Amino acid sequence: MSTSAPAVNTLETPVMDSSYSTLLQSITEEGGYAFASMATLAAGGDNHAAEAAKEMAWEQLHSGPWHSVGPIWRDAYSMACLHVARNHFSSGEFKLSLKALDMGLIMGGLTLRDDLNSCIKKVSSALTEKDFSSSNNNNNSTDSTEEGQKKSELFGDQEIISRQHFNLPEVLQLLPSRSLSCKKVGRKSGLSLEEFLRDHFLCGSPVIISDCMVHWPAKNKWNDMNYLKRIAGFRTVPVEVGKNYLCPEWKQELITFSEFLERISSNECPSEDTTYLAQHQLFDQILELRQDILIPDYCFTGDGEIRSINAWIGPAGTVTPLHNDPHHNILSQVVGKKYIRLYPASLSEDLYPHMESMLSNSSQVDLDNIDEKAFPKVLDLDFVDCILEEGEMLYIPPKWWHYVRSLSTSFSVSFWWSDTGNSQGS
Numbered sequence: 112m113s114t115s116a117p118a119v120n121t122l123e124t125p126v127m128d129s130s131y132s133t134l135l136q137s138i139t140e141e142g143g144y145a146f147a148s149m150a151t152l153a154a155g156g157d158n159h160a161a162e163a164a165k166e167m168a169w170e171q172l173h174s175g176p177w178h179s180v181g182p183i184w185r186d187a188y189s190m191a192c193l194h195v196a197r198n199h200f201s202s203g204e205f206k207l208s209l210k211a212l213d214m215g216l217i218m219g220g221l222t223l224r225d226d227l228n229s230c231i232k233k234v235s236s237a238l239t240e241k242d243f244s245s246s247n248n249n250n251n252s253t254d255s256t257e258e259g260q261k262k263s264e265l266f267g268d269q270e271i272i273s274r275q276h277f278n279l280p281e282v283l284q285l286l287p288s289r290s291l292s293c294k295k296v297g298r299k300s301g302l303s304l305e306e307f308l309r310d311h312f313l314c315g316s317p318v319i320i321s322d323c324m325v326h327w328p329a330k331n332k333w334n335d336m337n338y339l340k341r342i343a344g345f346r347t348v349p350v351e352v353g354k355n356y357l358c359p360e361w362k363q364e365l366i367t368f369s370e371f372l373e374r375i376s377s378n379e380c381p382s383e384d385t386t387y388l389a390q391h392q393l394f395d396q397i398l399e400l401r402q403d404i405l406i407p408d409y410c411f412t413g414d415g416e417i418r419s420i421n422a423w424i425g426p427a428g429t430v431t432p433l434h435n436d437p438h439h440n441i442l443s444q445v446v447g448k449k450y451i452r453l454y455p456a457s458l459s460e461d462l463y464p465h466m467e468s469m470l471s472n473s474s475q476v477d478l479d480n481i482d483e484k485a486f487p488k489v490l491d492l493d494f495v496d497c498i499l500e501e502g503e504m505l506y507i508p509p510k511w512w513h514y515v516r517s518l519s520t521s522f523s524v525s526f527w528w529s530d531t532g533n534s535q536g537s
């Protein structure tokens with residue numbers, strides 16, 4: 112019996128291969144005749160056809176609001192990304208190959224995820240090997256001082272945040288007026304699941320859980336640039352650039368995680384250029400980082416299900432403006448600290464939600480610069496607030512309004528979960 116070894120310079124795509132005709136048929140039924148013929152040429156190794164198919168699927172993904180795009184077009188996009196990645200890989204263009212695969216994960220559907228992930232593994236190790244041998248070649252011709260410098264240029268050797276003294280009066284100047292003057296969110300350690308259910312979940316009452324992150328590998332690893340660049344440096348991630356998503360100049364970009372880390376650690380950007388990796392399901396995309404975190408047991412309260420686990424990574428000064436979300440949330444502060452202000456759901460009317468349905472969960476009030484004439488009711492409203500410290504988690508009940516400002520370089524993870532509908536709001 113002979114077993115054939117996996118081909119070295121090709122990417123295997125077993126799921127796509129076995130479901131190819133079914134997928135193409137479904138895409139054709141959705142009007143994708145042109146896509147199907149391009150994808151067929153792409154499967155035969157035609158580079159131009161692969162790029163054209165990717166472009167066609169991209170246009171479909173942007174043809175209307177995200178929820179109205181037929182799921183088959185997301186699979187079509189992943190399929191085209193796999194073809195493009197395969198072509199780049201076989202011609203030794205590993206970075207381009209990895210970028211196409213990441214785009215497939217970020218924008219594509221679920222059907223071909225296993226292929227995308229296994230290809231990412233193969234391309235990443237090819238890239239690391241290539242990088243290692245090119246740095247070795249360089250090192251052979253340099254002295255050991257240059258060697259150290261090359262290594263640190265490649266991987267960086269600094270911590271994400273330096274532990275500076277935290278000056279409260281200075282911080283207060285950066286925060287919205289009346290910050291830290293009302294009731295603070297309470298802190299609890301050793302909070303049992305029963306207490307969480309009774310005192311917080313059922314009655315919709317926020318709480319800081321101060322001791323639930325001790326076993327997370329992320330606690331020790333994510334402040335280390337070296338680690339982050341090694342694990343994820345070549346990966347493409349979506350970031351937001353601008354003051355916040357309500358400002359007209361705000362835009363989204365796709366950059367490598369290394370470029371992103373350089374931007375946030377250089378700290379040179381004015382606030383209009385603040386780069387924020389916000390509300391991105393990074394842990395579905397970069398599986399190695401998923402291993403660094405643990406879903407808190409509290410998130411299984413209510414017998415619901417985890418809706419999404421999002422990363423929020425950025426420099427000091429990122430602001431998420433006042434808004435609410437429909438889910439329970441445990442916002443976990445892994446690196447750095449954030450100021451967070453919360454208003455109960457019952458005050459919604461006094462917080463002037465935007466009228467358009469896409470933005471109706473966001474307030475028109477800019478807490479950093481309140482227009483007192485336009486929004487007088489907000490001035491005297493009671494709120495609770497806190498500075499969420501490294502290692503702490505904040506429970507935000509569904510529909511509670513929250514404003515968040517990072518006070519240092521910051522890595523947070525939010526766990527959103529739904530319940531069975533039997534719990535009360537506030």
Ligand SMILES: O=C(O)CCC(=O)C(=O)O
Nearest residue numbers: 423431436442515523525
């Ligand atoms: O950390 C932030 O900037 C915002 C977090 C947030 O809005 C959320 O977890 O729902």
